[in-house]
Amino acid sequence: MATRENDLLRRKIYTVIFRSDTPSGKLFDIILLMLILLSIASVFMESVAKIRDAYGPYIVVAEWIFTGCFTIEYALRVYSSHKPFKYIFSFLGIIDLLAILPTYLSLLFTGTQYLVVIRAFRFLRVFRILKLNRFMSEGHILSNALKASLHKITVFVASVVTLVTIIGTLMYIIEGNASGFTSIPVSIYWAIVTITTVGYGDISPQSPLGQFLASILMVIGYGIIAVPTGIVSVEMARATEEAKAKCPACQAAIHSARDRFCSNCGKALNEAG
Numbered sequence: 001m002a003t004r005e006n007d008l009l010r011r012k013i014y015t016v017i018f019r020s021d022t023p024s025g026k027l028f029d030i031i032l033l034m035l036i037l038l039s040i041a042s043v044f045m046e047s048v049a050k051i052r053d054a055y056g057p058y059i060v061v062a063e064w065i066f067t068g069c070f071t072i073e074y075a076l077r078v079y080s081s082h083k084p085f086k087y088i089f090s091f092l093g094i095i096d097l098l099a100i101l102p103t104y105l106s107l108l109f110t111g112t113q114y115l116v117v118i119r120a121f122r123f124l125r126v127f128r129i130l131k132l133n134r135f136m137s138e139g140h141i142l143s144n145a146l147k148a149s150l151h152k153i154t155v156f157v158a159s160v161v162t163l164v165t166i167i168g169t170l171m172y173i174i175e176g177n178a179s180g181f182t183s184i185p186v187s188i189y190w191a192i193v194t195i196t197t198v199g200y201g202d203i204s205p206q207s208p209l210g211q212f213l214a215s216i217l218m219v220i221g222y223g224i225i226a227v228p229t230g231i232v233s234v235e236m237a238r239a240t241e242e243a244k245a246k247c248p249a250c251q252a253a254i255h256s257a258r259d260r261f262c263s264n265c266g267k268a269l270n271e272a273g
Contacts, residue, residue, distance in 0.1 A: 013080040017073070032073065036099075036119045039066035043116050063113065067103040070119075074100060095121045145235040152231045160224060164191035167217055171210060179206045195221040 019025040081087040102115035168188030
């Protein structure tokens with residue numbers, strides 16, 4: 001009997017916490033978003049010296065109240081979830097945990113309470129709460145494009161790291177301490193700042209050879225900026241086309257170009273021709 005009552009309670013809690021398509025679930029999520037907004041606002045106010053001096057104790061109390069609410073919510077999510085470990089290690093599950101840890105860590109490390117701004121990630125739930133399916137589908141397309149670009153961008157980043165390491169070392173040899181290139185790491189820092197066209201100007205080559213090398217790196221920088229943009233753009237276009245693909249029989253969306261059969265009607269997709 002007790003087990004049945006526990007199961008019933010767990011289902012009710014699950015409906016309220018995870019099901020935003022019910023009145024109680026939607027109300028819970030809206031209240032949750034308001035608490036997140038208020039907690040982030042309290043952190044912002046605490047960082048302002050005048051407000052902190054005047055209302056510091058009240059802000060601290062409010063933050064602990066918010067953290068207590070989020071801790072209870074997290075515990076209820078784990079308790080009511082059908083697969084607790086799957087929730088705990090999911091993206092939103094990790095964000096939910098990180099949202100409550102900074103306040104507790106502030107008891108040991110001063111200043112970590114400001115990390116509660118991580119709670120801003122929890123606003124991602126607004127797309128689910130408001131049923132903004134268009135945004136969710138676009139987010140899915142972007143996610144697929146980034147995943148497909150990962151290997152190409154990894155090779156690209158590795159190439160850039162190799163390039164700035166070589167040029168930074170050459171600049172250290174050419175310029176040396178007299179021009180501010182006091183070590184190879186400092187020279188690599190200069191190369192990164194230059195190739196990304198940031199150009200802080202805190203270090204600059206003085207010799208003609210060093211300036212020539214810097215000029216080459218600047219020109220390379222303009223071309224390098226376009227490479228990752230082009231990679232992601234191509235994958236975005238491909239992911240968008242895949243998202244628009246539909247089964248010729250039932251017009252259901254095809255989730256991936258690798259799918260051989262329609263997940264809705266079972267039609268063989270390679271028979272589309």
